[in-house]
Amino acid sequence: MLVSPSAIDLSSRSLQHLSPLLAGHRRQIGSRWRRPTCGRQAVPVLAHLRCGDTYTRLAAGFRAGIATVHRYIREAVDVLAALAPTREQAIATVRKKAYVILDGTVLPIDRIAAYRPYHSGKKNHHGMNVQVLADPAGRLVRAPGALPAAVHDLTAARTHGTPAALAADHVKCWADRAHQGAGPAVRVPFRGKNLRGRRRRHNRDHAKIRSRGERATATLKCWRLLRKLRCSTTRITAVVRAVVALELAA
Numbered sequence: 716m717l718v719s720p721s722a723i724d725l726s727s728r729s730l731q732h733l734s735p736l737l738a739g740h741r742r743q744i745g746s747r748w749r750r751p752t753c754g755r756q757a758v759p760v761l762a763h764l765r766c767g768d769t770y771t772r773l774a775a776g777f778r779a780g781i782a783t784v785h786r787y788i789r790e791a792v793d794v795l796a797a798l799a800p801t802r803e804q805a806i807a808t809v810r811k812k813a814y815v816i817l818d819g820t821v822l823p824i825d826r827i828a829a830y831r832p833y834h835s836g837k838k839n840h841h842g843m844n845v846q847v848l849a850d851p852a853g854r855l856v857r858a859p860g861a862l863p864a865a866v867h868d869l870t871a872a873r874t875h876g877t878p879a880a881l882a883a884d885h886v887k888c889w890a891d892r893a894h895q896g897a898g899p900a901v902r903v904p905f906r907g908k909n910l911r912g913r914r915r916r917h918n919r920d921h922a923k924i925r926s927r928g929e930r931a932t933a934t935l936k937c938w939r940l941l942r943k944l945r946c947s948t949t950r951i952t953a954v955v956r957a958v959v960a961l962e963l964a965a
Contacts, residue, residue: 723758723765725965732964733757733791740794751779751787759784760791764958767939792950792957799956800963805848805857806880814887815856816849816928817877817894817901819868820935822861822955825945833948835864843944843951844871845935853930858959860952868893872901889925934962 737753740746749756759773770788774781800808809815821835821842833841843861846868850856859875872878872894881888882900895903904918936942938958944951 723762725761725765728965729761729961730754730757732961733760733795736794736798737791740790756787756791760788761961763788764792764938764940764954764961767942769945789950792953795957795960796953798960798964800857800959802857802859802876802880806884806886808856809848809850809881809886810884812850812886814851814889814924815881816851816853816925816931817872817888817890818847818849818925818928818932819871819891819893820845820847820932821864822936822941822951823943824948824951825943832863832865838864843948844868845955846871846875846877847928847931847935848877849928849931851924851927853927855931855934855959855962858935858955861948861955863948869895869897872897889921889928891925935959938962 734753734757737756741749741753759768759777759779762768763770763773768776770781770784773779773788774784777784821838821840822845823840823842824833825841833843835842835844842864844864844866845858845861847855848857859877862871862874866874868891878888878894878898878901882898886900888901890897890901890903892903892906894901895906897903902921904921905914907914910918935955935958940954941958944954946954
């Protein structure tokens with residue numbers, strides 16, 4: 716087998732952020748001496764999240780066992796996921812903003828047709844529904860837990876409690892038609908194809924504002940692991956939160 720360690724298109728800031736977190740985690744759990752340093756452990760973690768490298772490729776490239784690589788990556792993902800902003804922290808952040816943008820995206824997963832709850836009728840593939848909250852500049856604020864793709868965007872947003880939290884703090888929110896009826900804080904475009912006059916202008920202006928939220932979704936999918944998830948669906952929430960924590964720390 717020919718093995719070549721892949722390049723990671725991240726600044727050293729991500730490595731400098733993750734390494735001390737792993738060192739603190741080792742002290743907290745009273746971990747015994749390990750051969751790889753915290754920095755050495757952080758590199759395959761970042762390669763896995765950013766480049767989507769498999770455990771087999773990482774094990775060969777970093778000369779470690781597959782089980783060891785899996786254990787180290789799982790440990791680091793859990794450490795990062797615990798640092799992702801909570802709903803209260805996200806609301807405290809956006810409270811100072813003029814408005815926020817709520818958008819739903821489906822992350823593809825590797826599942827067969829029998830897994831009906833994870834099949835998206837709109838995208839026509841299996842995936843996980845992730846609700847992304849962005850600020851007016853399109854910067855990522857929060858991406859809570861992932862739900863099966865068959866869950867409607869409105870149901871997913873209510874499950875995470877986002878519309879209620881925004882309404883309680885009087886934060887204006889722009890969203891698409893899928894969030895129709897989410898609450899007084901969430902503004903959606905008018906329905907219909909042949910709109911004229913004021914409604915047509917409203918939808919055009921609404922689309923210009925909401926398009927900035929697509930930047931946050933694109934930022935999330937720059938982490939290539941999220942473009943095709945092959946892990947257990949029970950681990951996807953931790954992976955998404957870990958990516959958010961790294962993105963906000965950059």
